[in-house]
Amino acid sequence: MEAQFSGKTTFEGAEFKGAAFFKNCTFPESPTDNLNIFRATRFRELASFRDVEISSFAAFNEARFSKSLILHDPGEKRAAELWKNALNAAKAEVKGEDKAREAYFGALQGGCRVLKQEMEKIADQSREHRYFRYELIARRHRTGISWAEKVASQIYGALSDYGHSIGRPLLWLGGLFLLMILGVFLIAPIEAETLGFNLTASPHPVLADSFALSWQNIFKPGAVWDARFPDTVPALAAAFHGPGLPLWLKSFSTLQSALSLLLIFLSGVAIRRKFRIS
Incomplete structure (x- = not known):
């Protein structure tokens, strides 16, 4: 024609x-x-x-x-x-x-x-x-x-290219992991009324515990609410004048866990689509 x-x-x-x-x-x-x-x-x-x-x-x-x-x-x-x-x-x-x-x-x-x-x-x-x-x-x-669906669609695109990208959710996951470490590391010394950097301690105990906290938020969701959890991050517990961790930190940890699970799920969806896994 x-x-x-x-x-x-x-x-x-x-x-x-x-x-x-x-x-x-x-x-x-x-x-x-x-x-x-x-x-x-x-x-x-x-x-x-x-x-x-x-x-x-x-x-x-x-x-x-x-x-x-x-x-x-x-x-x-x-x-x-x-x-x-x-x-x-x-x-x-x-x-x-x-x-x-x-x-x-x-x-x-x-x-x-x-x-x-x-x-x-x-x-x-x-x-x-x-x-x-x-x-x-x-x-x-x-x-x-609805505006809620529109926002969700935009977030879906930003986080995973609409379920197509395997790596993008993992990059967001890594960024979230580092952001949590940095945030806790900077705030904890302020709460403890000490300097954030101590040259006599290597690695800095709060930095090590911030890493441990962020890591467990990803791989052990909800662990932060366990009464025994502060024992795994003693420097943080001391910085926040223990014995436990403050409610706001537990809440942000829970948010990190939820977002991390979402990002891992989106990466898994992309893998499934790419390799046609049924």
Whole structure:
């Protein structure tokens, strides 16, 4: 097929019984003009969009592919650029119009889901994750989504690249581990009314206990609430005028434990996805 589509275009409800090739087709530049182009369109045979750049994945909302889909892959960098440009253009086009915004981003979410599922069929993990990421971002822009879900989605992206990165959660885990050590090491001497550094003690007892505390918060969640726990960090207990640790420190330790478990879980999810562990 060779054609140039401009303005609102739709094949909604159409059925392609034979192979469909869109190689030399040009689709509208406006993201909203691509809205639902192939909504509920059924492709019975091969559907090829090789070398075709479509400005919005909302075009594929509710499309059904019985067999193979060949979709142009511009590469991760170019795909991110196209996505960003289309997203900004779409936000500008539907600005101040809640119904139009909901319709567009709902369709965009649906289109990304369709493409994600098609990439899953051919085991293209890179693009499967790409469209999954775009699906969540599109959902975040819908008007009916609560602020709590939007914040959770952004945090999910920041912590683990939407479940794709194995290393990013572990980097956050390491940063949290060091932050706890540093915080306790700096505060404890103030509580004890002593200098934080003592050249006659190597390593500094509070530093060693801060390390032990942070380590156990990760690998022994909840241990800080045990009545015997101060015995494992005697320098800290003394700094805080023992016999036990202050409530605020126990609370922050519990928070560290909870966040650490979350980060380890996210890294595990990424490992499972990467290696297709069922």
